[in-house]
Amino acid sequence: MNKLKPKLFRINTGSCNGCDVEFLATALVDKFQFHKLEVEIAEEISQANLLVITGPLTARSEPFLKSYINKLSEPYVVVGIGTCSITSGIFRDSYAINGPTDKVIDVDINISGCPPRPQSIAEGIAKGVAILNQKVQNVNISKQMDTILQGFEAPKSFRGKINLHANLCTACRTCETVCPSGAINITKIGDKYEHKVWHNTCCFCGNCVFFCPTGAIYNTNDFDTAKHQDEKYSDTNISYIKTDNCSSCNKRYKKPTTGLLKKAYINDDINKLNNNLCPECRKKENFTRMYL
Ligand code: SF4
Ligand code: SF4
Ligand code: SF4
Known part of the structure; x- marks a missing residue:
């Protein structure tokens, strides 16, 4: 049995276009090795089996998204690009938002970031292609994904996934207050504080790092944000902060x-x-x- 040819169709359900520009750069710039995935861009939704979604799902876009899903060629895979698609990001409390996208349709892969780094987008699409092939004939292309990620390193100045020096944290909650994405949650559990960062809604703005009075919280240059839907809530950084008498x-x-x-x-x-x-x-x- 031949491998299924992935045919990609992109729709914007309310994006600021940041994710669309990054997606375009990923697809066009050779160094991101997108061509290795042999993905074809579909001109019509009815030809597509790989749907890529950018932006928060607005009330106005919801009926269009539902009708597009019905037109996709079976089997198909859905990839959400950007924090907006995964959690509605900084727009989550707006009256105009009906998202996140997975409230309305099934999503297979989430690529967080605002916007995500091109390497992460390439990796997410590669994971989407792998799922597509698994749906058809159980083909494993994990080797192909390794090739996509190999040799990539973000610059030191890159604002990637958040991490914490728990020994420097005073549980003052400044980071939780200034986070525009609601990514940080600090809870008192017994004698300790639990400091949790949810990577899938973090937009890498660096606000928490800038305002932290002790330098406890910091950006790593980890850009690997393409995750399967079942990891949506488990991709977190959890630290415990001790208290004294x-x-x-x-x-x-x-x-x-x-x-x-x-x-x-x-x-x-x-x-x-x-x-x-x-x-x-x-x-x-x-x-x-x-x-x-
Ligand atoms: S995730 Fe960021 S860059 Fe992407 S659409 Fe939303 S606001 Fe724009
Ligand atoms: S990381 Fe910094 S801002 Fe956040 S609770 Fe700890 S000390 Fe406060
Ligand atoms: S970088 Fe910090 S403040 Fe900004 S969204 Fe992520 S956790 Fe929140």
Whole structure:
């Protein structure tokens, strides 16, 4: 049995065009090796078996998307490009949005990013082609995917997946507050704080990195964001932040880092501060030290 020829059709369900431009660059620039996938661009939706979607799903686009799905040639695969398609991204609370896309149709591959890096788009399409072939005759093209990713490295300055130095984090929640995508969640669990970053909705804006007072959160240059739909919610970075007992009132608290103390007590010798006190007890001690 011959391999099925992948025929790609792209639709924009409300994109800012950022993802469309990246997709075009992926398809046209030789170094991204898109040609190795032997994907044909379909002129009509009825010829296509590989649907690529960009943008958040708007209320206006929803009926069009549904009618397009019905016209696809069976079997077919759906690939969502960009955070908007996966979670509705920064547009998620808008009255005009009916997404995310998988609320309305079945999606096979998600490629997060705002927009994703071309290598990630190429990898996501490769995974889509693999699923398509598996649907037809159980052909495994994982070797082809290795070739696509081989030799790619993002520059050091690239803002990729978020990571955390848990020992520097004070669970202050600044990152959670400034994140436009709702990607960060900090929860108190017993004596610890759980700091969770959901990569599939992160738009790599770097806001959390910029505003973090201790330098705990940072961008890696990991651009590998093409994931199967069943990994949509599991692609996370989870860290645990320890708390200590206050030496005065015994309440659990998160010790501030030396860097943070230096920022808060610019005119004081921080070596003289009692770092084993919770904020309330330290406030009392400072008041006594300064005014009594
Ligand atoms: S994910 Fe970002 S670049 Fe892509 S459509 Fe949405 S806002 Fe635009
Ligand atoms: S990562 Fe930085 S901003 Fe976020 S909770 Fe930790 S210390 Fe605060
Ligand atoms: S880079 Fe940070 S602030 Fe920006 S979306 Fe990702 S987690 Fe949120």
